[in-house]
Amino acid sequence: MNYAVESLKKHEEWKGKIEVICRTPLNTRDDLSLAYTPGVAQPCLEIQKDINKSYTLTRRSNLVAVITDGTAVLGLGDIGPEAGMPVMEGKCALFKAFGDVDAFPLCIRSKDVDEIVNTISLLGGSFGGINLEDISAPRCFEIEQKLKKRLDIPVFHDDQHGTAIVVAAGIINALKLVNKKMEDAKIVINGAGSAGISICKLLLQLRAGDVILVDKLGALAPGQDWMNPEQANMAEVTNNEQKTGSLAEIMEGRDIFIGVSAPGIVTKEMVASMADNAIVFAMANPTPEIMPDLALEAGAAVVGTGRSDFPNQINNVLAFPGIFRGALDVRASDINEEMKIAAAKAIASYIPDEKLAKDYIIPSALDRGVAAAVAKAVAKAANDSGVARI
Known part of the structure; x- marks a missing residue:
């Protein structure tokens, strides 16, 4: 298959790889009154009294922002935030398919470190975690470090840590x-x-x-x-x-x-x-x-x-869906070194020693069981290291 040609056709057909799905019925007057006004005022007031209830009364507990500035997209370089959108959508689709994590793409029209940090920080209350993507070095290091200091939710640059x-x-x-x-x-x-x-x-x-x-x-x-x-x-x-x-x-x-x-x-x-x-x-x-x-x-x-047509593909999809699944499940405030090490060991141990072979040292990127194993290990590491909040 010519992936470039076929992918372009499919993207034109799909018109986006993700969509928003309504989780509540909206068929009757009561449905409308419960999901929206006047009933919605009560959860708003509860969150006003205790901001932590934003995790239990909204989708925040399962929502991750996938964010780029478009400066290091795949191997294409600085192609701009809009041009990076197909990759961000793809990442969101992988989050959902492998970790049942709802993810939303955000492409920022700026290359200024502080402007990017401030933008993401101001949006932080809408999400349970931040996945930084395709941001050029060395700016990506500074952006992640500054965001970790300003936000109380996990910030994870997948190009660095997932890899x-x-x-x-x-x-x-x-x-x-x-x-x-x-x-x-x-x-x-x-x-x-x-x-x-x-x-x-x-x-x-x-x-x-x-x-x-x-x-x-x-x-x-x-x-x-x-x-x-x-x-x-x-x-x-x-x-x-x-x-x-x-x-x-x-x-x-x-x-x-x-x-x-x-x-x-x-x-x-x-x-x-x-x-x-x-x-x-x-x-x-x-x-x-x-x-x-x-x-x-x-x-x-x-x-x-890194290729899928050879054995032992080193693919980030083995890591990030399970890492965020585990972090979100315990409402972690960070993805720390202990959690990263736990994830690496969980992926490695997913293959029993007796089944290891020169062409089988890493699980298949399509193995849905890997994310669950990683999530369990990451959640435990979050608890053990003191960053879990539930």
Whole structure:
């Protein structure tokens, strides 16, 4: 199937992938009086007395805003907020299909960090959670950090944390297959933007050994004057030997390669230079850093990509519906590190050890049971870490 051609036809036919459904009957005068005036005044007054009742007397308890400024849409770059709407609608559809979470797309016509933060903050009382999407780095870090300080509902940048959670789950299982330990693993992450940095942070939380981040100008190391502030911070807690150099040089002897960067930049020779039983997650879309068959031919033991037409697809849909389902179920005020780790471990453990194989280290993106397992683990972690409110 030519997905570009067929998708365009379908979008013209669908005229949007989501719609609002009425949950109350509106067939009689009494129906109207209960759902709207005069009866609706009473729940309004109850919420005025106790704002927490907005969660029980409205749909807020199950409503997430999916928000972009259109600056980093898929692999298309800065195409504008309206052009990002098909992706935001798609994300909302996935929320509903996999987590039974009602999600609403909001596309903001601004690239100003404070303006975006203020806009979302002012709308916060309408939602139970905020999912940030397709916002360029390093602005996405600042927007998320500022929103977390201003809002008392979960704020989650999926490009960062959803990707990191699913990658971590895959790495946990891949390491089991090759009989290596996380704390001993030497890892290289190519692409030091929002996804790469978040993957790095989560792997460090999971006690990964030596992690080196590589960007277009080389390895992140203290003193490199081309790094942005977020990259400079990461350079202080990674790259134990303070190595510098190109991706090819850094990959030598590494146990794990994780790519969130650009197509075709890894060769068979680079994979062959890695440690024995190497793990390669080449996730650039639609064309990965190296095609899976080439990585396997070069000696990689386990290979994952972002594509659905190869085994071991690293797909965020394994994470965000269940994460928000669990957070909403306990009315969490935050999605913290404990909840992210719980989600990663839940995705990994969804596959029993005896069923792990080189082409099956991560559940199918279409497996509806994953979200429920993630939600349960996330809700428990929220309770254990003190951010659950019910």
